[in-house]
Amino acid sequence: MAAGRSPRVAIVLAALAGWGAVVIVPGPASARVTCGGVPVAPTSELQAVIDANPPGTVFCFEPGTYVVTTPMVPRERDAFVAAPGTILSGLDRSSAAFAGFPARASGVTVRGFVIEHFTGVDAQAAVITWSGWRVQSNQVRFNGFAGIRVTGTGSVVRWNSSHHNGRYGIIGAGSNILIEGNDISFNNTRHFPVWDAGGTKFTNSSGLTFSKNYVHNNDGPGLWADSNNYGVLYAGNRVTRNRESGIQHEISYDAVIRDNIVEGNALNSVGRSLWWGADIFVHSSPNVEIAGNTVRTSGENGIGLRDSIRTQVGGHGPYEVRNASVHDNTVVMSPGSQTGLVSDRPEAFTSFGVTFERNHYRVPDESGMFWEWQGPKSIAEWQAAGLDGGAEFATFP
Numbered sequence: 302m303a304a305g306r307s308p309r310v311a312i313v314l315a316a317l318a319g320w321g322a323v324v325i326v327p328g329p330a331s332a333r334v335t336c337g338g339v340p341v342a343p344t345s346e347l348q349a350v351i352d353a354n355p356p357g358t359v360f361c362f363e364p365g366t367y368v369v370t371t372p373m374v375p376r377e378r379d380a381f382v383a384a385p386g387t388i389l390s391g392l393d394r395s396s397a398a399f400a401g402f403p404a405r406a407s408g409v410t411v412r413g414f415v416i417e418h419f420t421g422v423d424a425q426a427a428v429i430t431w432s433g434w435r436v437q438s439n440q441v442r443f444n445g446f447a448g449i450r451v452t453g454t455g456s457v458v459r460w461n462s463s464h465h466n467g468r469y470g471i472i473g474a475g476s477n478i479l480i481e482g483n484d485i486s487f488n489n490t491r492h493f494p495v496w497d498a499g500g501t502k503f504t505n506s507s508g509l510t511f512s513k514n515y516v517h518n519n520d521g522p523g524l525w526a527d528s529n530n531y532g533v534l535y536a537g538n539r540v541t542r543n544r545e546s547g548i549q550h551e552i553s554y555d556a557v558i559r560d561n562i563v564e565g566n567a568l569n570s571v572g573r574s575l576w577w578g579a580d581i582f583v584h585s586s587p588n589v590e591i592a593g594n595t596v597r598t599s600g601e602n603g604i605g606l607r608d609s610i611r612t613q614v615g616g617h618g619p620y621e622v623r624n625a626s627v628h629d630n631t632v633v634m635s636p637g638s639q640t641g642l643v644s645d646r647p648e649a650f651t652s653f654g655v656t657f658e659r660n661h662y663r664v665p666d667e668s669g670m671f672w673e674w675q676g677p678k679s680i681a682e683w684q685a686a687g688l689d690g691g692a693e694f695a696t697f698p
Contacts, residue, residue, distance in 0.1 A: 336361035336382040343367050351375060356406075362387045362414070369419075372400035372429075375409045383413035391419035391427070393445065401431030401452065408433040415439070421446025426472065430456045437461065447472045448488070451480075451503075458483060467491040470519065471501045477508040489520035495544050495569070496521070504528045516540045516547070523566060527551045529615045534559075541565050546582035546605075554617045555588040564597035571600040575643045575673050579605030587623040594630045598638040604630065605673075606655065608644035622649060628658040633697075634671045641673035641683075650675055659691040667696045 338359025432453030448463035451473030499521020547566030
């Protein structure tokens with residue numbers, strides 16, 4: 302084992318050795334912590350220590366278990382840095398460990414903690430950010446609602462492990478948010494309906510980026526932007542074994558979904574049409590590019606576009622699948638899988654600017670109906686409809 306690398310991180314990296322686009326360094330064990338600032342002990346009155354120091358103070362938490370009875374409210378630019386073995390516990394009674402509002406302190410850092418057993422009442426989370434926060438190298442687990450809630454603008458959530466939370470791993474809304482290098486897994490332990498629970502859920506965001514995350518085994522969607530998100534980038538993630546769609550961009554706007562490895566998600570779509578989901582699923586959202594991804598199916602659908610007639614109009618126009626470009630992806634299909642577009646209206650197939658080009662498909666049967674475009678299509682019928690010029694098709698046993 303490499304010097305300085307924890308067993309848990311080494312296992313994750315070894316498991317991903319074949320996935321060159323993804324580097325995961327989750328959890329506090331991966332961080333070498335040095336801290337120079339105000340020492341904090343498990344016996345300290347936490348909010349009293351914060352209030353006794355000026356904004357911009359670095360608080361150095363000594364190892365041990367801290368029972369947090371009320372959320373800590375930081376001041377501007379405060380930094381909370383934990384030594385290995387530091388646990389913040391809400392004992393399933395307190396709502397959150399850190400609350401970025403109502404005080405709305407910006408530029409706060411939270412690094413290196415185990416954060417567990419907070420209730421997250423009123424659809425909140427164990428860590429609630431405000432603008433410019435850095436939430437890094439924490440393990441956030443066993444919380445009642447969500448692990449981390451990101452709000453405001455310019456926050457970074459990096460190298461955390463958010464797992465086994467009651468409903469979601471990471472949720473949020475805001476602008477210019479980066480979700481990078483996290484392990485987001487095994488969330489929705491309270492078995493909420495899978496159409497409103499899972500790995501992540503963001504609403505009303507702009508400039509949101511999901512990069513190099515490992516998102517797996519969530520009871521719901523994996524990476525999910527739902528409702529009035531604009532300018533979302535999903536890049537270099539590995540997304541696998543989530544109950545609903547792996548990457549789901551829904552009733553939102555412009556997005557790029559590129560260079561991800563997505564496989565074995567959307568279990569609800571097995572044996573069903575593209576209306577029910579896919580490994581990569583775009584639902585009633587215009588101006589989306591899907592490129593350079595590797596999708597491997599195990600009965601679920603591959604890349605699916607769903608255009609539903611919706612009466613509501615968001616901040617950037619109608620919610621519809623328009624100007625969607627699906628190109629240069631590798632899609633390994635399996636019996637029962639489909640890739641393509643479904644819609645309530647015929648014009649979606651003729652005048653909405655939906656294109657499939659230069660994708661590479663591997664199918665178990667060259668005569669199979671693995672594509673959907675106004676009904677199931679064979680290879681010949683798919684290309685006769687003007688789709689996937691320059692594509693490559695191959696069969697495998």
